[in-house]
Amino acid sequence: MPRTAFELAANHTWLITAEALDTVMTVAAREGDLQALEAKLGRPLDNTRNVTIRDGVAVIPVTGPIFRHANLMTEISGATSTGSLATDIQAALDNSAVSALVLDIDSPGGEATGINELSEMIFSARGKKPIKAYVGGMGASAAYWIASAADQVVVDDTAQLGSVGVVLNLRKREDKSGEKTYEIVSSNAPNKRPDLDTESGRAQLQNRTDELANVFLDKVARNRGIPREEVNDRFRQGGIATGALAVEAGMADRLGSLEGLIAELAGSSTSSFSTQRSVKMTTVKTTAELQAAIEAGTDPKTIQIAEPEAVDTDKIRAEAAEAERARCKGIMDLASAGFEKEVATAIDEGASVEATGLALFKAAQDRGINLQTLQADGQGAPTATPPKDDTEASERAQGVNAITARWKNG
Structure with missing residues (x-):
């Protein structure tokens, strides 16, 4: 049926x-x-x-x-x-x-x-x-x-x-009235x-x-x-x-x-097609270049921002370390007895060699040493060598000589 x-x-x-x-x-x-x-x-x-x-x-x-x-x-x-x-x-x-x-x-x-x-x-x-x-x-x-x-x-x-x-x-499905259905399943398939x-x-x-x-x-x-x-x-x-x-x-x-x-x-397929047609693109690296391109009438759709250049961090670290060593050496070259505190402060606070020279010069002035004295002490007269027992004056003269030389050469 x-x-x-x-x-x-x-x-x-x-x-x-x-x-x-x-x-x-x-x-x-x-x-x-x-x-x-x-x-x-x-x-x-x-x-x-x-x-x-x-x-x-x-x-x-x-x-x-x-x-x-x-x-x-x-x-x-x-x-x-x-x-x-x-x-x-x-x-x-x-x-x-x-x-x-x-x-x-x-x-x-x-x-x-x-x-x-x-x-x-x-x-x-x-x-x-x-x-x-x-x-x-x-x-x-x-x-x-x-x-x-x-x-x-x-x-x-x-x-x-x-x-x-x-x-x-x-x-x-139930059998209709007057009908009866028989279904014989093979003995090998009881679960059929x-x-x-x-x-x-x-x-x-x-x-x-x-x-x-x-x-x-x-x-x-x-x-x-x-x-x-x-x-x-x-x-x-x-x-x-x-x-x-x-x-x-x-x-x-x-x-x-x-x-x-x-x-x-x-849009994705259109972009791919446009790329295949080799549309001329304008690459800009800075804001000034972008502004110049727009002012020149360049189609904004053809302007692309350049990929940032790779940063060599190792080189930057090396250069920074070298600069710091040079700064510290320059300041230490100014160091003389009597100015240890000023030198240490300059190194700790990151002051430049030039700023440190000015600070030491001012410190010398505050101690009653004027420019003429600095220059005289820096040039050193033959008869101006301090007595051996005047240790403090000798150390101050050495500091002034160093500061004056640095100032004059800088």
Whole structure:
């Protein structure tokens, strides 16, 4: 007996929100009534997928429930098939007129089959061309798995992300009145048809669901660069996060708009093209050079600030040390008995040799020694040698000689 769309849908493994699954089941239950289906989903029958290219950016829509193959559901509900998505993405990657891709996502998720293959295709294409995922409405479950595979996830403030988990929807068909169904399972495969009326049968299906969920979590952790053990808690254990909270949790990279993202990517490609055309740039190193370039009528877009020259810190340290040694030596050359305090102060306070000479000269004046005396003492008359017992006068004369010589030579 042919199985209905409802029966097929009711026995699939889903990566989808509860509300969206209810809608899918409702649509499947009303197959054959096309007008009723259109009224239910508000989509025309001729609604087809399309990829647009804007300024070198391919915008690929990922909308509605996601199925593995295009079918009546995708035609009627405006849903997406992973097969069509794979074709669209590969075409954009192969097209030389396309510089970047944007996955424009607004989907509650969908059928589990085919999602991993598509996501792996996107993940392996990283580095070939920029691939950004934009979520303006909902990016849940299977749709989020797809988004996580992109280079970056940009979301609107009101976007809803998450629902990282798996749902297995099973419905048991009862025999019609007057009919009885028999199903014979080979003896080698007792687990082929687990009995959902038993605890062990339900446990089998729970394990199957958990195994798929682990693959989901592993891939999302890798795609988003988050430790595997943190994903479930950070992503609200299958819950939904909105806008900035999704960014904070690590589900997305930043807030933004679709138009802003397209303009950003288009601008990047334009900049690359301009560089390839070798636009003449004017490099300036100082504020004066910048002002002169502007006054000369240079296009500000072609002005670039020169990279700062590398600083040789070892050379600077060596030069500073040498300068300090020269300063200290110069001051010590002025040192004489009676002026030790002034010399020590000059060294400690970082005074220059010239300033120290003036200070010592003033100190000598304060002690009653005038310039003529300094010069006379500095020149030294033959009969002016002080007596041997006049030690203090001798030391003062030596200090004055040194100061005077330094002052005259400086």
